[in-house]
Amino acid sequence: MSSFSLSAIVRSAFARRRLRSIEILAVVLFFITSWWWLEVLTLRPHAFTTGGLLLAAVVFLAAYNLRKKLTFLPLGSSATWLKVHLYVGVGAVWLFLLHVSFRIPNGIFETSLAALYLFVTASGLHGLYLTRTIPRRLAALGEEPIWERIPGLRRQVAEQARELVLAARDDSSAGVVTDIYSRRLLRFFEGARGWRYYLRPTSTLRRQLLAELGELKRYLGEPQQKLALDLATLTARKDDLDYHDALQGWLKCWLFAHIGGTYALLLFAGFHAVLAHAFHGGMR
Amino acid sequence: MTTLPNFRPPSDDFNRYERPGSWTCGRACEGRRCVNGPSPSGRCLDPAEPCVPRRSLRSRRRIFVFACTVMSLAALLVMLSKACWTEVFAPGPLTLKHAQILNKNSTSNRCAACHEAGDKTVGAWALSLMSSSPLQTPQSTLCLKCHEKGLDAVHALLPHGVSPERLARHISGDNPMLLLTALAASPKNDRGEIGCAACHREHHGKDHDLTAMSNQQCQICHAKSFDSFATGHPVFTNWPFEKRSPIVFDHAVHKGKHFPAGKQEFRCQTCHVDDSRRDNKLLASFQAACASCHEPKIKQSGEEGFKLFALPGMNVTALQEAGLNIGEWPEGISNDFDGILPPAMALLLSADEQSAKALAKIPRGDLSAVDAANEEQLAAAAEIALASKKLLHELATEGVGAFSRRLSITASSQLWAHLPPDVLRAAQSAWLPTLDEEISLIREGKPLPMRAQSTSAPPAVIKEPESPAKKPAEEEELLVPATPTPEKPKANADDDLLGGSSEPKPSESAETATTKAVPPNSSSGWQRSDASYSIAWRPTGHGDLLIKAWIELALKSNLKSSSTTTALRASLTKPNSIGYCAQCHRVDGNDKSANLTIHWQSSSQDAAQKSFTKFSHRPHLIQPQLADCTHCHTMSSSAAVYSFAPLSKTACTSCHTPTAAGDQCLKCHNYHISP
Numbered sequence A: 001m002s003s004f005s006l007s008a009i010v011r012s013a014f015a016r017r018r019l020r021s022i023e024i025l026a027v028v029l030f031f032i033t034s035w036w037w038l039e040v041l042t043l044r045p046h047a048f049t050t051g052g053l054l055l056a057a058v059v060f061l062a063a064y065n066l067r068k069k070l071t072f073l074p075l076g077s078s079a080t081w082l083k084v085h086l087y088v089g090v091g092a093v094w095l096f097l098l099h100v101s102f103r104i105p106n107g108i109f110e111t112s113l114a115a116l117y118l119f120v121t122a123s124g125l126h127g128l129y130l131t132r133t134i135p136r137r138l139a140a141l142g143e144e145p146i147w148e149r150i151p152g153l154r155r156q157v158a159e160q161a162r163e164l165v166l167a168a169r170d171d172s173s174a175g176v177v178t179d180i181y182s183r184r185l186l187r188f189f190e191g192a193r194g195w196r197y198y199l200r201p202t203s204t205l206r207r208q209l210l211a212e213l214g215e216l217k218r219y220l221g222e223p224q225q226k227l228a229l230d231l232a233t234l235t236a237r238k239d240d241l242d243y244h245d246a247l248q249g250w251l252k253c254w255l256f257a258h259i260g261g262t263y264a265l266l267l268f269a270g271f272h273a274v275l276a277h278a279f280h281g282g283m284r
Numbered sequence B: 001m002t003t004l005p006n007f008r009p010p011s012d013d014f015n016r017y018e019r020p021g022s023w024t025c026g027r028a029c030e031g032r033r034c035v036n037g038p039s040p041s042g043r044c045l046d047p048a049e050p051c052v053p054r055r056s057l058r059s060r061r062r063i064f065v066f067a068c069t070v071m072s073l074a075a076l077l078v079m080l081s082k083a084c085w086t087e088v089f090a091p092g093p094l095t096l097k098h099a100q101i102l103n104k105n106s107t108s109n110r111c112a113a114c115h116e117a118g119d120k121t122v123g124a125w126a127l128s129l130m131s132s133s134p135l136q137t138p139q140s141t142l143c144l145k146c147h148e149k150g151l152d153a154v155h156a157l158l159p160h161g162v163s164p165e166r167l168a169r170h171i172s173g174d175n176p177m178l179l180l181t182a183l184a185a186s187p188k189n190d191r192g193e194i195g196c197a198a199c200h201r202e203h204h205g206k207d208h209d210l211t212a213m214s215n216q217q218c219q220i221c222h223a224k225s226f227d228s229f230a231t232g233h234p235v236f237t238n239w240p241f242e243k244r245s246p247i248v249f250d251h252a253v254h255k256g257k258h259f260p261a262g263k264q265e266f267r268c269q270t271c272h273v274d275d276s277r278r279d280n281k282l283l284a285s286f287q288a289a290c291a292s293c294h295e296p297k298i299k300q301s302g303e304e305g306f307k308l309f310a311l312p313g314m315n316v317t318a319l320q321e322a323g324l325n326i327g328e329w330p331e332g333i334s335n336d337f338d339g340i341l342p343p344a345m346a347l348l349l350s351a352d353e354q355s356a357k358a359l360a361k362i363p364r365g366d367l368s369a370v371d372a373a374n375e376e377q378l379a380a381a382a383e384i385a386l387a388s389k390k391l392l393h394e395l396a397t398e399g400v401g402a403f404s405r406r407l408s409i410t411a412s413s414q415l416w417a418h419l420p421p422d423v424l425r426a427a428q429s430a431w432l433p434t435l436d437e438e439i440s441l442i443r444e445g446k447p448l449p450m451r452a453q454s455t456s457a458p459p460a461v462i463k464e465p466e467s468p469a470k471k472p473a474e475e476e477e478l479l480v481p482a483t484p485t486p487e488k489p490k491a492n493a494d495d496d497l498l499g500g501s502s503e504p505k506p507s508e509s510a511e512t513a514t515t516k517a518v519p520p521n522s523s524s525g526w527q528r529s530d531a532s533y534s535i536a537w538r539p540t541g542h543g544d545l546l547i548k549a550w551i552e553l554a555l556k557s558n559l560k561s562s563s564t565t566t567a568l569r570a571s572l573t574k575p576n577s578i579g580y581c582a583q584c585h586r587v588d589g590n591d592k593s594a595n596l597t598i599h600w601q602s603s604s605q606d607a608a609q610k611s612f613t614k615f616s617h618r619p620h621l622i623q624p625q626l627a628d629c630t631h632c633h634t635m636s637s638s639a640a641v642y643s644f645a646p647l648s649k650t651a652c653t654s655c656h657t658p659t660a661a662g663d664q665c666l667k668c669h670n671y672h673i674s675p
Helices: A003-041 A046-069 A078-099 A108-139 A147-167 A172-190 A195-199 A204-219 A222-278 B011-018 B057-079 B085-089 B096-102 B122-130 B139-147 B164-168 B176-184 B215-219 B251-261 B291-301 B316-321 B343-349 B353-361 B375-398 B400-407 B421-431 B435-444 B510-514 B545-555 B562-573 B578-584 B617-621
Strands: B272-274 B281-283 B306-310 B525-529 B534-538
Touching (some): A003 A078, A046 A222, A078 A108, A108 A222, A108 B085, A172 A204, A172 A222, A204 A222, A222 B057, B057 B085, B306 B375, B343 B353, B343 B375, B343 B400, B343 B562, B353 B375, B375 B400, B375 B435, B421 B525, B545 B578, B562 B578
Antiparallel strands (some): B306 B534, B525 B534
């Protein structure tokens, strides 16, 4: 079977599973919405129903982190948990909108709670986007350095570049190359990329440096051209490492916001439930 | 160039670098790595060249999450401080009115005004999750502390704030929505009560309308649901005439006949005036609207006065021949059984059981029907005569006390309008001078002295004294100069009440000649007539308090004798009765034995009272085309009672659409109904 047809089958199977999961989610949300509408019409305290469901969803979503720590328990595969985590997370957004009756909360605590929830949700959705796009971008580079080893690999590249330049020190005709190394490439190899690069990695600097090295070609003899080529290769490699560092960093660090916000959200949401129950109006 | 190593490390290092523990080797950034890595406590295990281990990303994330949790907890504790927790945890600003009222409360207990939990601790809040024991008072109870005015204290939390029985009168049919709503359960508790917060949701800002309800929410409980006011809303059947007007007034006859006859313009605004807010139309006062035509006739109807006491005519001879001795009896009424006992007097007499039995034997209280050959009737007549004397003596000696005792009512009543005892004593002295002695004899059980029979033939007609000026002083005390009394008009529903009748028929009859005719402007008050041996009250005119009190007494059912009650009721409420009260003031109740009610005021509904429907004239009359009352209120010849056709729904739906005047349920209907 050709790889094309195999991948097509795999994609088709995945698409069918995803479609089925979306259908299930849609049906569940439809029933919840219908119940909410019914409670609104009948003057029931609908916020308690949606609030209870939302709190349960948030607790379930937070339990995924716990599941990843308790690998020895037969709780289902992490992949399944992740899939359910995603769908429950998306469904919880609709639950939230029903809970606040599509209005912006207007108390200090409740506004903070809503902002916290939206922050956690946004970070989760952003993380979903990152985990779906970054690996593909990284795979396009061909190689996959381990994130923790990237500093060491960077140092190796910098050392290699330094050795090359030192070796050509005595060649007066290579002065142009060594000059561009000391002016432009030394800082590139030895220093760290700016925070803007880590925010949004681009290949602008890489192209600039390679272009500068390429322009020197007509002024160089053959040995100097090889030096320039080696430096260009190392420049590209160093840029790849930086690219990996930035994107893998995103993949690892977005969880700081997501998990950090989750525990704060659990605390605030739990207190909100206590407050709502204690200060509930009506008849009891 | 040196070959660069592949990015992916050899497999034996893979796990250590793929999933580092809490610490990583300090030389990792140099490309050098230890064989074992740092210890779990972060100590380098290489004794030869120890490095400075660094925390792994996972460890740093763990610390970061812990810090976030601790900071959140600290933030919560700060928010719970007494200084600011009410402001922080309030789910939103209060509506303006509540905020203004609660603003004077201290910050710490502002929440407690409406939430019992406002006075409790955080621990009590948490416990309330498990059980309701720490929190006993429903919030609705706290709401009613301020909002109890205007609501029924017993039924305030029931649907519409009315009793189930009253609500049941407005419920009919099945509501298909009820099946669905049953799935969601009702907002009512097991006692059928609905909490205030079910509809009134606070903390939505100062401009939030606490009373806003959607039409769908209103229709959840209602028998018939419909799409809109124009589509499906029940048609008006007899609105606004379901509640009858307290004043009976035939608009058609007045407009078509009386006003033209009086050459007066029939204008709605003459009688229907605005209240202070121009919401409702009130009836103008009697003086302003009716007196010019009706007052003279009302006064005229009272010319003969309301007789409280009158000695009936007795055939003393026949009684004596039958062995019945009634003692002294006025000469002028001793020759024949005559006269109808005034109903008020019959009521006073019926307080005594024996007298009541005697009255029952006289048909309609008319002594002229007594058959002299009928011993039973003779005995009854004698009993009535004696009872009348006793009554006169009691009234003359006890005064108000006799009224109270006989009628079983309080002494401070308008029923006798400060009847001077002197009037009664003077009457006793004039008519029955020896009554005191006779009463003593009766009390002692001794026989009364026989009255000597008159030898002269009784006069055929009791003549009126020739000149009013020659009357005895006692008789003239309360009387005014006599003038001929016009014949009493026929008992027509409307003509009776008109003053200055266009067809006066003055004439004198034998009966009226014995009473004193009084001109229309004669003074009111008690009067004694020696000609008819009666004491009567001449009413002041419209609104006479004594007549009013006697009518109310007559309409009560807790009186001893139903026949006397019926007679009194009939005398005061028949079409040509004194004052013509019942011709305009509606009497409720058809059963003659039941407790009847008469409506004295023109509006039986307090402006503050809320019923199921509400209507304000003010916004409607602003429009020029609606300023003419007949635009909505059209006279109908087929209308049996009020001469106006009921309002139709189409008159309202033309303007009350969703995009125009609005068609919400609460625009025309109230939820909270006054008790």
